[in-house]
Amino acid sequence: MSLETVLASIFSAAFIATILRTSTPIILPAMGGLISELAGVINIALEGIMLAAAFFGVVVGALGPEWLPGLPGWIYPWLGALAGITVGLGLALIIAFFHLELGADIIMAALAINILAAGGTVFLMFSLTGDKGSTSTLASPALPTITIPLVSYIPFVGQVFNGENLSGYNMITYVAFISVGLVWVFLYRTRLGTHLRAVGENPAAAASVGINVKRVQYIALLISGVLAALGGINLSMGYLTLFQADMTAGRGFIALAAVFLGNKNPVGTLIAALIFGAAGALEAQLGTLNIPSQLITMIPPLVTIAALVIYNLRRQAQMAANARKFQEKLEADQKAV
Amino acid sequence: GGSPAATTDAGSSTSAEPTEEGAGVAESDTAETPLKVILFVNGLLGDKSFFDSAQRGVDQAVKDFGIEAKTIEAGDDQTQWEAAIIDTLENEEFDILIFGTFQMIEYLERFAPEYPDKKFIIYDAPVNYENGCCDNVYSVTYKQNEGSYLAGVYAAAMTTQNLDGMNPETIIGSIGGYEIPVIMDFIVGYEQGAKETNPDIQIIRQFANSWDDPAKGKELAKAQFSQGADIVFQIAAGTGQGVFEAAAEDGRYAIGVDSDQALIVEAADPDQAARILTSMMKNVDNSLHRAIDLHLKGELPYGQIEELGIAEGGVGLARNKYYDELTPADVKALVDEAEQKILNGEIMVETGF
Amino acid sequence: MPNLIDMRDIIKVYPNGVVANRDVNFSVEKGEIHALVGENGAGKSTLMKILYGLEQPTGGQIFLNGRAVTIHNSHQAINLGIGMVHQNFMLIPSFTVAENVVLGQEPTKRQMIDAEAATRITLQLAQAYGLDVDPAAKVEATPVGMRQRVEILKTLYRGADLLILDEPTAVLTPQETDDLFDAVRRLVGQGKTVIFITHKLVEVKEISDRVTVMRHGEVTGRMQTADVSEEDIARMMVGRDVLFRIEKPPQQRGEAVVRVSGLSYVSATGRPLLRNVSFNVYHGEILGIAGVEGNGQTQLAELLGGLAPPTTGEATIGGQSILGRGPRHVREAGVAHIPEDRLTNGVALEASIADNLVVDRYYRPPFTHRGAMSLRQIRQHAENLMQKFDIRAAGAEATIGSLSGGNMQKVIIAREFSADPALLIAAQPTRGVDIGASEFVRRQLVEARNAGKAVLLISADLAEILTLADRIAVMYKGEIVAVFPNSPDLSEEALGLYMLGLKRQTPPEIESHL
Amino acid sequence: MSATRRQMALEIVRIVVVVALALLLGFFITALVSDDPVGAYTEFLTGPLPKVSINDDGSWQLRGVNRFGNWIEDSITLILLGLSVAIVFSARQFSLGAEGQLFLGALAAGAVSLYIQAPAVIHISLALIAAGSAGFIWGLIPGALKAYLNADEIVSTLMLNIIAIQFYQFVLIRYMRDFSAGYVGTEYFPETAVLPVVIPGTRVTVALFITIAAVVVVWFFMSRMPLGYEIRMLGANRKFAEYGGIKVKRVITLSMAISGILAGLAGTHLSMGLLKQLTLSLSPNIGFEGIVVALLARNDPKWVPVAGLFYGYLRTGAQIMERSSDVTREMVLVIQAVIILFITAELILPLIQQWWRRRRSPKAILDSIEEVGDVA
Numbered sequence A: 001m002s003l004e005t006v007l008a009s010i011f012s013a014a015f016i017a018t019i020l021r022t023s024t025p026i027i028l029p030a031m032g033g034l035i036s037e038l039a040g041v042i043n044i045a046l047e048g049i050m051l052a053a054a055f056f057g058v059v060v061g062a063l064g065p066e067w068l069p070g071l072p073g074w075i076y077p078w079l080g081a082l083a084g085i086t087v088g089l090g091l092a093l094i095i096a097f098f099h100l101e102l103g104a105d106i107i108m109a110a111l112a113i114n115i116l117a118a119g120g121t122v123f124l125m126f127s128l129t130g131d132k133g134s135t136s137t138l139a140s141p142a143l144p145t146i147t148i149p150l151v152s153y154i155p156f157v158g159q160v161f162n163g164e165n166l167s168g169y170n171m172i173t174y175v176a177f178i179s180v181g182l183v184w185v186f187l188y189r190t191r192l193g194t195h196l197r198a199v200g201e202n203p204a205a206a207a208s209v210g211i212n213v214k215r216v217q218y219i220a221l222l223i224s225g226v227l228a229a230l231g232g233i234n235l236s237m238g239y240l241t242l243f244q245a246d247m248t249a250g251r252g253f254i255a256l257a258a259v260f261l262g263n264k265n266p267v268g269t270l271i272a273a274l275i276f277g278a279a280g281a282l283e284a285q286l287g288t289l290n291i292p293s294q295l296i297t298m299i300p301p302l303v304t305i306a307a308l309v310i311y312n313l314r315r316q317a318q319m320a321a322n323a324r325k326f327q328e329k330l331e332a333d334q335k336a337v
Numbered sequence B: 001g002g003s004p005a006a007t008t009d010a011g012s013s014t015s016a017e018p019t020e021e022g023a024g025v026a027e028s029d030t031a032e033t034p035l036k037v038i039l040f041v042n043g044l045l046g047d048k049s050f051f052d053s054a055q056r057g058v059d060q061a062v063k064d065f066g067i068e069a070k071t072i073e074a075g076d077d078q079t080q081w082e083a084a085i086i087d088t089l090e091n092e093e094f095d096i097l098i099f100g101t102f103q104m105i106e107y108l109e110r111f112a113p114e115y116p117d118k119k120f121i122i123y124d125a126p127v128n129y130e131n132g133c134c135d136n137v138y139s140v141t142y143k144q145n146e147g148s149y150l151a152g153v154y155a156a157a158m159t160t161q162n163l164d165g166m167n168p169e170t171i172i173g174s175i176g177g178y179e180i181p182v183i184m185d186f187i188v189g190y191e192q193g194a195k196e197t198n199p200d201i202q203i204i205r206q207f208a209n210s211w212d213d214p215a216k217g218k219e220l221a222k223a224q225f226s227q228g229a230d231i232v233f234q235i236a237a238g239t240g241q242g243v244f245e246a247a248a249e250d251g252r253y254a255i256g257v258d259s260d261q262a263l264i265v266e267a268a269d270p271d272q273a274a275r276i277l278t279s280m281m282k283n284v285d286n287s288l289h290r291a292i293d294l295h296l297k298g299e300l301p302y303g304q305i306e307e308l309g310i311a312e313g314g315v316g317l318a319r320n321k322y323y324d325e326l327t328p329a330d331v332k333a334l335v336d337e338a339e340q341k342i343l344n345g346e347i348m349v350e351t352g353f
Numbered sequence C: 001m002p003n004l005i006d007m008r009d010i011i012k013v014y015p016n017g018v019v020a021n022r023d024v025n026f027s028v029e030k031g032e033i034h035a036l037v038g039e040n041g042a043g044k045s046t047l048m049k050i051l052y053g054l055e056q057p058t059g060g061q062i063f064l065n066g067r068a069v070t071i072h073n074s075h076q077a078i079n080l081g082i083g084m085v086h087q088n089f090m091l092i093p094s095f096t097v098a099e100n101v102v103l104g105q106e107p108t109k110r111q112m113i114d115a116e117a118a119t120r121i122t123l124q125l126a127q128a129y130g131l132d133v134d135p136a137a138k139v140e141a142t143p144v145g146m147r148q149r150v151e152i153l154k155t156l157y158r159g160a161d162l163l164i165l166d167e168p169t170a171v172l173t174p175q176e177t178d179d180l181f182d183a184v185r186r187l188v189g190q191g192k193t194v195i196f197i198t199h200k201l202v203e204v205k206e207i208s209d210r211v212t213v214m215r216h217g218e219v220t221g222r223m224q225t226a227d228v229s230e231e232d233i234a235r236m237m238v239g240r241d242v243l244f245r246i247e248k249p250p251q252q253r254g255e256a257v258v259r260v261s262g263l264s265y266v267s268a269t270g271r272p273l274l275r276n277v278s279f280n281v282y283h284g285e286i287l288g289i290a291g292v293e294g295n296g297q298t299q300l301a302e303l304l305g306g307l308a309p310p311t312t313g314e315a316t317i318g319g320q321s322i323l324g325r326g327p328r329h330v331r332e333a334g335v336a337h338i339p340e341d342r343l344t345n346g347v348a349l350e351a352s353i354a355d356n357l358v359v360d361r362y363y364r365p366p367f368t369h370r371g372a373m374s375l376r377q378i379r380q381h382a383e384n385l386m387q388k389f390d391i392r393a394a395g396a397e398a399t400i401g402s403l404s405g406g407n408m409q410k411v412i413i414a415r416e417f418s419a420d421p422a423l424l425i426a427a428q429p430t431r432g433v434d435i436g437a438s439e440f441v442r443r444q445l446v447e448a449r450n451a452g453k454a455v456l457l458i459s460a461d462l463a464e465i466l467t468l469a470d471r472i473a474v475m476y477k478g479e480i481v482a483v484f485p486n487s488p489d490l491s492e493e494a495l496g497l498y499m500l501g502l503k504r505q506t507p508p509e510i511e512s513h514l
Numbered sequence D: 001m002s003a004t005r006r007q008m009a010l011e012i013v014r015i016v017v018v019v020a021l022a023l024l025l026g027f028f029i030t031a032l033v034s035d036d037p038v039g040a041y042t043e044f045l046t047g048p049l050p051k052v053s054i055n056d057d058g059s060w061q062l063r064g065v066n067r068f069g070n071w072i073e074d075s076i077t078l079i080l081l082g083l084s085v086a087i088v089f090s091a092r093q094f095s096l097g098a099e100g101q102l103f104l105g106a107l108a109a110g111a112v113s114l115y116i117q118a119p120a121v122i123h124i125s126l127a128l129i130a131a132g133s134a135g136f137i138w139g140l141i142p143g144a145l146k147a148y149l150n151a152d153e154i155v156s157t158l159m160l161n162i163i164a165i166q167f168y169q170f171v172l173i174r175y176m177r178d179f180s181a182g183y184v185g186t187e188y189f190p191e192t193a194v195l196p197v198v199i200p201g202t203r204v205t206v207a208l209f210i211t212i213a214a215v216v217v218v219w220f221f222m223s224r225m226p227l228g229y230e231i232r233m234l235g236a237n238r239k240f241a242e243y244g245g246i247k248v249k250r251v252i253t254l255s256m257a258i259s260g261i262l263a264g265l266a267g268t269h270l271s272m273g274l275l276k277q278l279t280l281s282l283s284p285n286i287g288f289e290g291i292v293v294a295l296l297a298r299n300d301p302k303w304v305p306v307a308g309l310f311y312g313y314l315r316t317g318a319q320i321m322e323r324s325s326d327v328t329r330e331m332v333l334v335i336q337a338v339i340i341l342f343i344t345a346e347l348i349l350p351l352i353q354q355w356w357r358r359r360r361s362p363k364a365i366l367d368s369i370e371e372v373g374d375v376a
């Protein structure tokens, strides 16, 4: 493709729509990862939880009419989503139980959950559909998309708010962005959220004022399970409408990276997730140029590392500037005396 | 579990196609001990194309000929393959051991001579018979470049048609899983076919660097659509599932690969099926079914390579009902003409190997 | 009437096999101030942690108002009206003072945390009890003294009827201690009960009604405070007579060891913490730095220890600049440093005592020989120091985390004294150390000085400075505002005026004593 | 002394009990999905061991050497990666970079193997050095970013993994591959660059000795060398290390870089030992398995070989069960996950113990401790 065509595609409303779409399955698990990280229980099973939730969402949604016939048709996708969330909760609960009650290393427990999800989903898929790869033979349901009325008539803005085809975004995209606000309010405005941050920073201190550290960490892991599950459901019931073995393709780990790149706060994490989404979208567009694909695939990680470096360099510069200001003031003072 | 019906009904129209009603079952029942076949998968099932197709062929043979079959999945970890092969050879009972892909050649050349009274089949890659090795090995390869040439001809002709979702621009695309020789073989054929049909055609070529990330497949396809392509040929296994979704969502078109993929998704998602104009079929299933059949009849040419191209029904475009409905007569004629030219050697298709 | 608290036959065995409490009987009457004293590692904190639900006893029973209770966690303890101020801070560094005070029982408005109310409550409490804090300041940016006050406010906020104060005065200035005592008396006046742990027997005498003495995990005595003298208590604690006086021969002041000139420091957040600080420390002298905590002493010690580069200024030893190249450089130039915050800097909790004792010298012979470390030497070294400094622990391989607060401090002191430095920076060296050990530490400081070393003593304990220092410099708001040669006429009150910024010397006056 | 010995004994009992529990649970799962659970599980538990079969004439024969070899081959990779992870984790740096370092190590070893000619000893040594250096450099980058820019290592190592793998594939596909082969892979390495086999009938090569040496060196390094001490102190308390004069930034950087050497060496085992060539994907995600090994060994180098052999046994046994029974690959993963989960559950035994203790009187506990009498 010619560079002009590619640039035209990048500087378009559709590109923004793409970013919103590609970031969704990173934002949600990242919010989950943020909450558990802040509670001092890092959750590196986001990947596995997403995968399992993606699977159960599709399977329950698609086979629901067979298992529970007679319900109104619109209900099955929701049943699927519910099943996905339940499974996310269940897996998070396993991690929490093994870590908090049985003293298992939380990273090991989470790695085990990742393995469990990778194996378990394919095993169940094969048992249920006779297929080891994907559920493309199932009539896979999708959660509704939401179209904002009227804005579609406005050029550019319409595409930003309703996607490049003006057909709206999947509702989970909205959920993702709303979740950032909710997580912020939760962490900084509610008692439980405050306790959660306290527990993560100094569990002994939290315990000493009567906060039940274990309980808070349970809750944090469970919330992270739900949010990661929503990310998984987004992948299989919104972004795509199928389950494919390993379809999360490392997004759970990218989400974890977003938490740290975003300096462990909701807004930073959102920005980091958007950077990942944008880098992915950029990768897709630039891939049409005649450049070796491996170099194109390096774009997102390079962008990330650049962001990391720039952020920290700026912070250092800030500190140096503070010191310089003080020194100048001091010298001025001395002259005055 | 439920009946795995979907995996066997991939209809295809080539000559080696076994009859579904199982008319031929009775003949092979006479053997006292059934033939034992092992399908060795140096990867994972579930790729929706290559290995699944092989599995389908063996499954069909089990049904039709009453043989016994077992599949060993060695996984993606190449360091474990050799161990798995040796383990299979030493500990499993079999009459025929089936391998696929070029990566198995070296192992086969090493081990086949050690087991002279066993038979081996390798598909999609030939062993080297020159050093007197391997008269117990039958190799079968597919000219995916020929089939892909037709896909290229077809895409180049369709992109300017007056059809819902097609634009007048002459841009088409392809999405490969990895930049590896066998995928390049598809792409080279596709691009040659397209260029020889319309020298002004612009062809986008992209690799996902992944076999199982449909979300990425979807984004790549959407990027191509946004840049003016209206038909995308996917050769990316699970990643390609996303290409179909993108086509359905953006109202554009895709070309499937290996199996007749429109028929696979048809029941579940008719809208999506209607966006898969055709598929470039690589009939691994039929070729294995046929090989086992020939073996039972004592006619399989061990010690030889069979190259299955269009002529042999090894590859070809899926001319299913969507193809029939959506393709204008002149385009059909164009494709048929190209096919004829390949058959009679007028067109030589380049290869990606 | 039954006792408010009756702890009977308490046994506590830690998982590592340490017996911290052995058949301890401990009771507190309602409305009294009960002092709990004992050497480092005697088991005081453990006993209190059991009462507060942070540790579960291996055996024994607790009665509250005569009713048997089991306290599984501090939530339950709080609900039973027990509050505790811990020996080591239990604060959330990134939270504000107000957030820390209300943590766990935050005021809410429409389900959301009411930050304004938290600030208001904190201010009210602070005023009511004379415990001055800045509600909006982040705890990590506040001085240690304020952190201690925050801890006390926390328990007050929870409306505890029984307050356990585990060495609250260790970090307080005399004024602050007086204020605290006023507050404590006011609390008792309102019907509250206080358990007070301290190593300062003066305070025991001053504030408590009764005193319980512990030694090696057992109770060795319980009596009315009025009936006993400090010496009696000390003897009961240590098992021998303790000398409270320290012999200090006249000073043999030599050349300047370290010259500090124009030192300034601004924090990462842009706050100026040191302004143009200059002084010398001479061979064979102890220079005491007095000042209300939070006036730059901490930063001064850190800068001279090499932990941070100064914004401007320098320090030289033998004409060589020592700053700006990190602690290793500073140490090799002959500086040893007892840090103020022992848990943050001074020790690695999960490492062994032996490893902790060589952090400044592991790379030199005899510990490292031809590139390899000698575990035998390191162990030997640890055992020697443990014996010499009377560090009580299960062995040289025990982790620091399993030591009592006082023994941790001894580990640090042992390491820094044994470094044979030219300049010894001692920041709060006897904080939290029992009387026997304090005596020992002070004696060591004087000995070092007698041996011709330069000692920079930073202490919030004015009495300590007045006893030990040859010269005293007072810091206020990051500046040195006065320098005096020590003399018997110098009083705590006189110094206090300078410490509170009410008086300052003129630059020539300061210079004349530098 | 006796107290530590008793703790050691307890720890061993704990491990035995928990492993037994985990395996039992694995068996229940197997029983749910297999027609012949006993047969399948026997394959799992004994598969990796060589078997002696006695012929009719009384002579005997060793069988299954190949499977035994698989176990050792896999354990070699796992131990090297476990050591790599143990080093960074000891420094409390959460580096996940082993995967990328392994790929670049293999690439460097491959380049030396293919483009340089030398006698075997020199050729192999050069390749090992190249691989170690590549791993070192690829660890140096996130190390320096962390130390000097405070850039989080989780982010940087995850990203550097992607870059390393893409770079590896880029070089392989475009330059190094054997263009006459029908797949992406280099030519087979020359004899002089293939690690010599030490157990005939397997692919257990001198990598075994390299690994044993690595264990000893890393153990010595971590417990007896100044830099190892510095790494441990950094991990225990960074501020303390700084205060004590340790050049913390340098140590952070070096801990990640040195850990990279071992991951790089793991890459040579894969390329010069097992595959004898470079292929597109080597052994996907193996880098993450090193974490399991390191954590099982609690980051203690002397336990890493035990943990590596154990985990390797589990993996190999699982593969054998999968191949020789009706238990599918996916189910085997599930069983493996369950076993990992249980093995790290440290408190299972203490919980039982506590319950048991509660039934003893406190006095009895006190007495039993006084008897030991090693506490002041």
Ligand SMILES: Nc1ncnc2c1ncn2[C@@H]1O[C@H](COP(=O)(O)OP(=O)(O)OP(=O)(O)O)[C@@H](O)[C@H]1O
Binding pocket: A191, A192, A195, A210, A211, A212, A213, A216, C073, C075, C076, C104, C105
């Ligand atoms: N049993 C418990 N043990 C320890 N902490 C608890 C317990 N119950 C509640 N908490 C803590 O108190 C917080 C508020 O919980 P909840 O709303 O149930 O109690 P509450 O009655 O409002 O609190 P409180 O009694 O402390 O004012 C929780 O976030 C939790 O941290």
Ligand SMILES: Nc1ncnc2c1ncn2[C@@H]1O[C@H](COP(=O)(O)OP(=O)(O)OP(=O)(O)O)[C@@H](O)[C@H]1O
Binding pocket: C014, C015, C016, C018, C019, C020, C038, C039, C040, C041, C042, C043, C044, C045, C046, C047, C087, C392, C393, C401, C402, C403, C404, C405, C406, C407, C432, C434
């Ligand atoms: N968590 C723990 N694990 C193991 N041993 C511990 C633990 N906490 C304390 N100990 C040990 O128990 C004994 C009593 O410690 P404790 O902290 O109660 O002493 P203390 O009287 O408060 O001393 P100090 O005056 O120094 O604070 C000491 O020997 C200490 O080493």
Ligand SMILES: [Mg+2]
Binding pocket: B159, B160, B166, B167, B168, B169, B170, B171, B228, B229, B230
């Ligand atoms: Mg067109």
Ligand SMILES: [Mg+2]
Binding pocket: C044, C045, C046, C087, C166, C404, C405
């Ligand atoms: Mg104490």
